[in-house]
Amino acid sequence: MSIHYDELKKVFHLQSKDTSYVIQLTKQGYPAHLYWGKKVRGLQLDRLLEFKERASFSPSTDMSQLALSLDTLPQEYPTYGSSDFRTPAIQVALPNGSTVSELSYASHTIRSGKPELAGLPSVYTEQDDEAQTLELTLKDELTGLTVVLAYTVFVNFDAITRSATIINNGSSTLQLQRALSMSLDFAHDRFEMLQLSGAWTRERHVHKRKLEPGMQSVESRRGSSSHVQNPFIALLAEGADEDHGDVYGASFVYSGNFVAGVEVDQFHSARLFMGLNPFDFNWRLEAGERFQTPEVVLVHSDQGLGGMSRSFHDLYRSRLTRGQFRDKTRPILVNNWEATYFNFNADKIESIAKVGQELGIELFVLDDGWFGKRDNDKTSLGDWFVDRNKLPNGLEDLVGRVKRLDMQFGLWFEPEMISPESELYREHPDWCLHIEGRRRTQARQQLILDLSRADVREYIVRVISDILSSAPITYVKWDMNRNMTEIGSALLPPERQRETAHRYMLGLYEVLEKITSSFPHILFESCSGGGGRFDPGMLYYMPQTWTSDNTDAVSRLKIQYGTSIVYPVSSMGAHVSAVPNHQVGRVTSLETRGNVALSGNFGYELDLTRFTEEEKETVKEQVALYKEVRHLVQFGDFYRLLSPFEGNETAWMFVAKDKSEAFVVFASVLQEPYPKLDRFRLKGLDPNRDYVLDGGEGAYGGDELMFAGLKVPQFHGDYASRVYRFRAL
Template identity: 30%
Template sequence: MQRSTLHLRNGDTSVVLDLTTDGLPAIVHWGTDLGDLTTAELDGLALAAVPQRVSGGIDVPARLTLLPQDAFGWQGTPGLDGHRAGLLFSSALALTSHTATEHSATFTARDDVAGLELLVELDVTPAGLLTQRLTLTNLADTPFELGALAPTFPLPATATEILDTTGRHLRERSPQRRDLTVGIHLRESRKGRPGADASLLLAAGERGFGFESGLVHAVHVAWSGNHRLAAERTVTAESFLQASELLLAGELVLAPGESYTTPLAMGSWGEGLNELAGRFHTEVRGRAVHPTRPRPVTLNTWEAVYFDHDLATLTALAERAARVGVERFVLDDGWFLGRRDDTAGLGDWYVDADVWPEGLDPLISTVRNLGMEFGLWFEPEMVNPDSDLARAHPDWLLQPAGRLPVPARQQQVLNLAIPEAFDYILTRIDDLLSTYDIAYIKWDHNRDLLGAGDARTGRVVVHEHTLALYRLLDELKVRHPGLEIESCASGGARVDLGILERTDRIWTSDCIDPIERLDNQRYTGLLLPPELMGAHISGPRSHSTHRSHDLSLRAGIAFFHHLGIEWDISRLTDAEEAELTRWVGAHKAVRDLAHTGRVVHADLPDESMDLRGVVAADGSRALFTITQRTTSANYPTGRLHLPGLDPLRSYTVRLAEPFDAVPGPGQSPLLWAQDGVTTTGRALATAGLQAPILYPEELLLIDVRAL
């Protein structure tokens, strides 16, 4: 039987679709570039994927299509769930037309009985990502209640193991693995934001896949509200991933003629997680909104002063910050009306005259005269019940009919979907940005959404609230060109490529303990390149874990990322100031490399050590950190290999600034670290280097340069 097929190619990725299917087309290959294929070869590939009818099964074997539907025999999770007052619940959307280019395609499908039309937009991007966006339109004259609309990505038969992350406040992005067996593995966020415990992405690959090897695919949904990620395997050996918005009961009812468009679902793949993450990084860096100027070294005042806003103290902090090389000074929580602790004031976005009798001008003038930008903390979506805003407009708070949700951090949530509430927040922030020389906003979001209903209607409004947030951020950017915004949400609880279309970095975690940050930054980095990940140098003793670390570890773990300081540096000794200045200067000298290069992680047999680095796009230079997490059973440990280098080039390897010697308890010199060593990229990736002897929780930075 002759088949109709499409072959989309871009970024070393091929996607082959079989259009000779019931309903929507089926993807029969997503992954490595298959090269130029003839029509006969494409048809043969599609024909080879058609399943047989089995004993006890349906007469026409169902296919995993772009929108699997039970009307065509699909018995796994459908791509569409919805109904008209309990009727017409089983859609039969069938392909009516399509258009295609070399790397993209659109498909239109209709179900005249159900009164629905679907548009599917597929694109294989220059980075090699497969993106999907679905739009469902109600063609009938009665409402259609939508429960789910889920872009679906097929997995190869080799995908037998799942990787995702979990976590909590102060410990986001903890990895977890399990077998991909028959059934569904579901990760959801019902908290109105992606959440600390929800997964940044969902990956499935060959058993034992790591950062350097093993075919692996993953999906991410670019959405800042409730979301759903799923991996499923059927008894007929179909395996797939889904990435969609999670819609709550009655949240989205399409009126006649109305449409719903899913958030962008993004799929990546690679031979190992380094390659998979690299595709996401290339995609993110290629956006028109991606920051292009060097990421300013930032000092944030929170862990230095908390709510103690005293002009003399903050002036001393700013002066010391400028001396060590800080380029942006951010005043955190505590500057606005009635805000002496975290129990009151949220929503009253006016400078508190009791604390700042002359306004913020004296501090901002000092900061600007010292050559730094000024930034200010907001939490615009939150309201303390003890605030003038809550007392004046209790109906602006998200709530089901008749009762406020359980409080969290003495906070409730402002319903930005109410035009008056939206306008109030826009006006207050706009006024402050117009009055003061503010270049940066730290935009916080410190509680989950519960009972997220509109007090006027009683209906769920997470979807509408999220879209209103996007409009608010977009409008502020239009009114204040050049304004940069950080997405912070109890640390790293709102990290997604929807919010990052409108913001310029994320706060990776409220925990700045460098050992905790090793995994956090590694797994956040599956999606984001380091320049978008705020990573600050903490004080000697971590505020969240109470562990103490040397400056070299605290600075070294943050070194590759958007560097900052979260520490009262006004009381540093001269020696401490000199050391911190040296680290800040070393970062500035290499941030162009760190913020444009390929991030690599080594899979080491000895888990007491961590090795990661960044390699220039042209392979000419690399930087690596070696971190001794714990003591090892081996003493000394064995060799370490350096991944990601050009195997055909020769490199010189030496200690990187600011190191001039190997720390730790070494009993004899480490010869390669004394004067450097020169060998090939292939040798460094295979034979490797003798690991240094380090104390637990020590770090070494090494510089690799091509001859």
Template identity: 40%
Template sequence: MEFIKNKDKVFLLNTQKSSYMLMVNEYGHIEQLHYGRLVQLEDADALRYKRTMPYGSQVMYTPEDQIYCLDNVPLNWSGIGKGDFRIPPAELIMPDGSFTCDFLYESFEIFQGTLAAKGLPCAYAEKEDEAQTLVLHLKEKIYDIRLRLIYTVFHDTNVITRRAEIENGESKPLNIRRMMSMLIDLPNRDFKMVTFDGDWIREANRSDRKLMPGCFVNESSTGASSNRHNPGVLLASENTSEDFGEAYGFNLIYSGNHYTAAELCPRGMVRVISGINPLCFSWTLEKGGIFETPEAVLTYSAEGFNGMSRNFHDFINAHIVSGEWKGKERPVLINNWESNFFDFSRRSLLRLARRAKELGVELFVLDDGWFGARNNDRAGLGDYDVNLKKLPGGISSLAKEITSMGLMFGLWFEPECVNEDSELYRAHPEYAVRHPNRPHSLGRNQLVLNLTMPEVRDYIVENVGKVLDSAEISYVKWDMNRHMSDMFSESC
């Protein structure tokens, strides 16, 4: 099925209930014509933002045109240094040390299905006819630096995903200080920005803020998407309710530091950018190197917040969730943590499992404390040899007895962290993320392991894999108990 149409450098991306329209203008910039209710290609001229007079203090893109100013144009990508003073999607230090960049259209491609990134998770389509992908090829005006803007239409779930790839063709390195996954400029419809904020044990509390002139930011700098600020952000008209009114949803398929900003601009447009948090970010791209951004997820609903929620739910179930449990109800589980904490025995676990089975529980999960000298949270993390004092016969014997009751068996891990009081840390203190000349900071008495080191990755895969292969384990609880600090590595 054709979800993407093009004519005279106008591109129309249609889902079941929404249209996303772009055009390449006379200067080679990508203009955003529309994102909202269904429209036709023939509507392009009517939807285009009309420029009839210059504004005072604006910077003209070219001396030959006294009206065309990038600061006034609804764009789908932009740069720095050519008159667009709104929040930029990219900050690049060029080979000559300058920051000015100006990416212009060269060509396009349309693919059936998805075009997955090589190094990052992306949405997928089980069948090619479920999705269609547009790639816009842009080139920096002066330098041999190429940008690919990638849009995938998931028609039936009313979602469009976006990501970007930048390639350095110059002989000198390109330094990337900021590289967003997406940018979109929208006309302001009395928007409010909805975020989901919180902290430990009080996550995802809804916050509504009416957009006022300036920039509103939703971000995490903890090293994870975090319990503080969920990467999901909504824009909705002031009168939008659960079932009526317009709503836009933005999210990222990314679990690291994220950044989404909504800027209410001086002339009534709202710019939204989303991607990797630029705080402390720096990436050196050598000649021939390609940098990929995470995939951003966009959806539009004219049926209020419920309509937008349905879009996200349908998309995640169809194009993110995969494997054996896709489309199935998950088993009811019991976790032993609140019953025992670290103080358990094989006997107490089996007693809990039998009682849980009587109550209709289907999955038993053994939490923290089953390995090494793990009798509290100050020791043992990183050592994945089973504590045979607590579990005579090991994980295999326990799992066998629990599965014989008709329960599935699950196990707790936190493989990205380590205690200083552990065999792993005593043997390899260099495996931890820490600055060599500073006293380090702990969270839950833990340090974070440096996953940029191949030997660290090998250690985790080998030792966690050995445990998983040793027993009938149906479920893994992968815990995360501290944020990153003391960021430093000589391996990247």
């Protein structure tokens, strides 16, 4: 059993592979958080809950137990207004205008498996014996407000998921103003908070800060998870680093507005919380209706950040992503975007594909510009029909040309958008997100379709399905190139306008479910100006994401390193592009561009017809190497060795699950005269096995590689790199 309930002590003990999570019900029925950490047997865990009377400014909830105050009780799902002054998980406006509620235990169930979340992406089980789920029902007796807290604990993963179902069992309409997915209180604040922050072309950089009294949080109000903040935070205990110490990670399975943070109170306890952003959010909950919050995935590791990351990687790779490509190695592709931008025709595309075939590339992807009158980014989004000026014989002819080269064919879409200069907008100007009388703010000369509307969703599913059915297309890049403004819907009544952003996400998930399930043979890759929607919600529908529009190899060291904190390498698109780089103007060698891109779903994004014969030979070697190691890169255990955020050098490696082989990437940014003679240590190998290095002499002991290390390579010139491939004897 993974979930144990002690009826006498009112203690729930949730046990995953190596983790325990413990809840106790107070005599008043408040669920109190006792413990989350390394797995324990749990003989006397109820002794962890301590009551101590504080000043009158932390008022007593029960006059028969003056030491009990909700302001100091470590809680699982705190409410607002009934004596807890800290950040609440839920806030509800009642018909009388008040926003006070109080939830206490009503019942619970423990079941095998993991129920699906209605209309939302979530981690799943394939067999009921993989997990158990605790459903803890809380109720506000005065209003009939009911909250069902769901906790799923996995047998083979160090992960616990949390979500909340909010039900109006009263007779009056309630206004849900705040509906977080989880909250829990630590007994102390001795943590660093790690977040993944950045901007377009600078996504998911690692930032750490020591917790201080008050609020520290990250959030998005952009209508998507965003380039700026990722829906993830981790707490690192004192002394924790990449390989050692307690780390607590929280990841939000959602693609829209979110908030995640920690509040440190006056007594130095830390409240961790995560969920839908309450900013500009309100949900009208009629009598008998229910509201489902998205899911939070919690991972504890006592082996530092690396241990936490590998737990997320294994879970997300095998129990979040779905479909035929979940367990398949991904093809090597070439994308024409940076090669041609909008200026191409069928002959040019075929010429690039022909060289790609000669180099061993397996998939050609036609990017933006093939539809409507799309000669620039000012027009035609929404007009999903082929531009006959560029492709006079249609898409079928071009796909046929590429297929005859024994290559697969992929296509770019931006289905959520509409151009004011388009046939669709002229026919349906009310289909975009807008507020009557207000300016319709454009970004990249485009507006956003209102996916809260059924007619808009039906249109998208129909036109995209028609294109995908018209030719043997095996890959789709699904892009989204702006954030939300004037968030309103022409079909929603005034009292529901603040539901628009979340209804949009529910509509998007419905569209994605229909299209991806109708075309299971197609590999879908999500994109939002690169990594602007790199989140678990999108990975549920599409097993990989374009990591960043920045293809510069040096920039990618930080972007890919930061992304790996949560997301498996099998989810990252990584391409070799031209130099000078189109985003930052940097010139790096083809070798280094290739070595960095090998650490992801590998491809090229440049004009292959411009390669010299020498460059073609280099590319052939890169392609051949990736075909040999991609099973490692995409499905092996990932170890970070040297951080680009802490020095001039970056290194990481991939190790087979059976430790039979490994692939290592080392990169150096700037060179110095007379550099120190140093070593870097490998990780994850079998210390009792010997390994042979491709191109090297003799064997290395696994213990030698991990404890003594390898010589740091000496380079001549900046932006240099090297890869190593080891195989066990």
